[in-house]
Amino acid sequence: MSAPRTAYVHIPFCHRRCFYCDFAVVPLGDKAGGGGGPGSASIDSYLEQLHAEIALSPKGPPLATVYIGGGTPSLLTPEQIHALLNRLCRQFGVQAGAEITLEMDPASFDQHDLQALIAAGINRVSLGGQSFDDGVLETLGRRHRSDALMQCCRWLAQACHEGELRSWSLDLIRNLPNQTLEGWCEQLEQALAVAAPHLSIYDLQVEPGTVFAWRQQRGELPLPDDDLAADLMASTSQRLRRAGFCRYEISNYARPGHASRHNRVYWSGAGWWGFGLGATSAPWGERLARPRTREAYGLWLTDQHQAVHPSLHRQSAAALPLDDRLLVGLRRHEGVHLLDQARACGWDERSCNRYLPALERRWTKALQQRLLLQEGGRWRLSDPEGMALSNQVLVELMCWWESLPADVVRSPSP
Numbered sequence: 001m002s003a004p005r006t007a008y009v010h011i012p013f014c015h016r017r018c019f020y021c022d023f024a025v026v027p028l029g030d031k032a033g034g035g036g037g038p039g040s041a042s043i044d045s046y047l048e049q050l051h052a053e054i055a056l057s058p059k060g061p062p063l064a065t066v067y068i069g070g071g072t073p074s075l076l077t078p079e080q081i082h083a084l085l086n087r088l089c090r091q092f093g094v095q096a097g098a099e100i101t102l103e104m105d106p107a108s109f110d111q112h113d114l115q116a117l118i119a120a121g122i123n124r125v126s127l128g129g130q131s132f133d134d135g136v137l138e139t140l141g142r143r144h145r146s147d148a149l150m151q152c153c154r155w156l157a158q159a160c161h162e163g164e165l166r167s168w169s170l171d172l173i174r175n176l177p178n179q180t181l182e183g184w185c186e187q188l189e190q191a192l193a194v195a196a197p198h199l200s201i202y203d204l205q206v207e208p209g210t211v212f213a214w215r216q217q218r219g220e221l222p223l224p225d226d227d228l229a230a231d232l233m234a235s236t237s238q239r240l241r242r243a244g245f246c247r248y249e250i251s252n253y254a255r256p257g258h259a260s261r262h263n264r265v266y267w268s269g270a271g272w273w274g275f276g277l278g279a280t281s282a283p284w285g286e287r288l289a290r291p292r293t294r295e296a297y298g299l300w301l302t303d304q305h306q307a308v309h310p311s312l313h314r315q316s317a318a319a320l321p322l323d324d325r326l327l328v329g330l331r332r333h334e335g336v337h338l339l340d341q342a343r344a345c346g347w348d349e350r351s352c353n354r355y356l357p358a359l360e361r362r363w364t365k366a367l368q369q370r371l372l373l374q375e376g377g378r379w380r381l382s383d384p385e386g387m388a389l390s391n392q393v394l395v396e397l398m399c400w401w402e403s404l405p406a407d408v409v410r411s412p413s414p
């Protein structure tokens with residue numbers, strides 16, 4: 001496995017917790033900000049920890065992609081973002097032309113901030129818009145409203161048009177309470193009208209412990225049924241394909257040249273660094289999830305000063321096993337080449353010949369139903385049917401994996 005050239009940095013702070021969100025988040029209140037406002041002491045002390053964690057990391061080759069996510073990273077000042085990028089640069093270096101993405105919340109920046117962030121080194125923005133409907137935004141517990149979102153989209157489109165930003169992406173949430181097909185199609189038209197060159201579209205997941213889970217228990221969360229959910233997904237694929245987008249991953253659509261290089265690393269099975277509370281890293285394949293609270297992350301970091309976790313060192317990490325490679329690879333438009341992936345995991349010819357045909361047999365039904373498509377040794381989900389029902393394919397994959405002998409599934413060294 002080649003050395004990672006990708007880094008994810010987690011900024012956990014948000015103004016408030018949205019009603020559907022179970023991410024590793026520290027709510028600081030609606031007036032919070034990184035430049036001396038309420039909550040800034042908490043942000044400063046976290047950034048100290050984050051800088052320390054990056055400085056403790058084993059060195060590696062220069063980064064080709066950096067993604068600063070959260071949380072709401074746009075609560076940080078441009079100077080704080082610049083300092084973080086400098087820290088990464090000192091530790092690893094950053095390649096010329098690297099993709100450097102910042103997640104931004106429409107309620108947390110203006111055009112002046114955007115310009116300062118671009119000057120700090122950001123060249124791609126992922127905007128957490130979620131919906132153009134004020135009623136929906138209120139239901140979701142979001143702080144911004146549609147007019148602010150439209151304004152942010154105009155600033156981003158202008159920055160992209162003038163070559164200051166390389167690209168930008170808009171997040172939307174689908175499968176929401178009371179959602180209709182007509183209502184969703186209007187949302188898509190709005191997204192096309194603001195000229196976002198990349199769209200990330202996530203179906204609502206009701207996570208335990210959220211306000212939405214509580215509403216669901218009380219019978220107050222009327223979600224679309226399976227038929228409507230399938231129609232929503234199919235209409236999304238059809239409309240965006242007509243508009244010139246490629247669905248390059250289950251939840252991601254891009255115009256030519258605008259696919260996220262960073263996200264493609266995750267789905268390709270390559271390694272990445274991860275830093276910060278709640279962040280997951282997998283530089284050599286083996287995953288390491290950091291604690292999700294400030295206190296536990298602080299304790300974990302103290303331990304790292306004694307000895308950095310073995311998964312961060314090439315010689316002591318386990319490699320990404322074949323089942324994980326296939327699970328993430330199948331999310332992509334191009335799917336997976338079974339034999340190539342098995343060989344990349346260190347499988348010998350005998351194991352490939354003996355065990356891969358059993359997986360192909362398990363996938364025969366999905367192939368006949370055209371949920372899966374096979375081209376040579378490559379298997380991929382069809383769009384939209386296979387991507388909508390990907391669980392059926394993935395369950396067969398997991399059953400196959402569990403049926404294999406222990407010495408076959410054991411991870412080789414990277």
Ligand code: SF4
Binds near residue numbers: 014022070072105128
């Ligand atoms: S802004 Fe994003 S990360 Fe923060 S609480 Fe809302 S959904 Fe979660």
